[in-house]
Amino acid sequence: MRATEVAVRVDRRRAILDAAGPVFGDAGYERANVDQIASAAGVSKPTVYAYFGSKEELFRETMADVARQVNAASYHAVVALDLGPDRWREGLRTLAVALTRCQREGCAASLSRLVLAEARRDPLVFELVRRAGYEPIREALAGRLAMLGNAGRLEIDDPRRAAEDFLALTQARLPDLTAGGTLPGDEAAIADAVQAGVETFLRAYSVR
Structure with missing residues (x-):
């Protein structure tokens, strides 16, 4: 994987985590909407799942990141x-x-x-x-x-x-x-x- 591709992946992952923190914080796990997180991160919903696999894993990693x-x-x-x-x-x-x-x-x-x-x-x-x-x-x-x-x-x-x-x-x-x-x-x-x-x-x- 080229350096530019790695940078893009890191940037997208960072953007998703940054967007997910406020959403989970305001809504909690059950009411949080992955579509809303994707929109705030400027990526598609499939991209969120490509990086984190599931809403639950996204929540776990977001909480650890916060x-x-x-x-x-x-x-x-x-x-x-x-x-x-x-x-x-x-x-x-x-x-x-x-x-x-x-x-x-x-x-x-x-x-x-x-x-x-x-x-x-x-x-x-x-x-x-x-x-x-x-x-x-x-x-x-x-x-x-x-x-x-x-x-x-x-x-x-x-x-x-x-x-x-x-x-x-x-x-x-x-x-x-x-x-x-x-x-x-x-x-x-x-x-x-x-x-x-x-x-x-x-x-x-x-x-x-």
């Missing part, structure tokens, strides 16, 4: 974590707030609600979104926490487990405070809950 996009800010926040000897504690607090804010932004909140709504019908959707969105963040955070462990600032035996604990503790009360992601929530209450989670994490992983 997860990668909406979690990009979270990933960059993790990578930017300040590990300086006098700044790492405050860096963790700042990171926790940033991650919580990313999870509550419009696209991320909509994605979470849609995935949860469709997961019973198609459990693979949840797994694909987890791999595309959550796991890169967890792995990046595990790497940063491992560095803190190696520097003797935290006691980290299992960096991946520590990263999971950090995310769980700092975001544990979000569903209650935001009505399952349907409301913005009170910023002060959310900030207090997030910081309480950070302090619990620090107590658990402080060097003994």
Whole structure:
């Protein structure tokens, strides 16, 4: 396949995914119309099926693609974590707030609600979104926490487990405070809950 043909295929695939995200987001899986997606992408309906095979596969790949996009800010926040000897504690607090804010932004909140709504019908959707969105963040955070462990600032035996604990503790009360992601929530209450989670994490992983 020539380079120009490959570029055309990539462009069409990108156009279809970009068109499918808003349609699935607004209508959900059942009510979403492939004809509408094709029209918005500037391709024919058979072209959509040629690239993705079925509406279900298009939905899965669209959700994973949206997860990668909406979690990009979270990933960059993790990578930017300040590990300086006098700044790492405050860096963790700042990171926790940033991650919580990313999870509550419009696209991320909509994605979470849609995935949860469709997961019973198609459990693979949840797994694909987890791999595309959550796991890169967890792995990046595990790497940063491992560095803190190696520097003797935290006691980290299992960096991946520590990263999971950090995310769980700092975001544990979000569903209650935001009505399952349907409301913005009170910023002060959310900030207090997030910081309480950070302090619990620090107590658990402080060097003994």
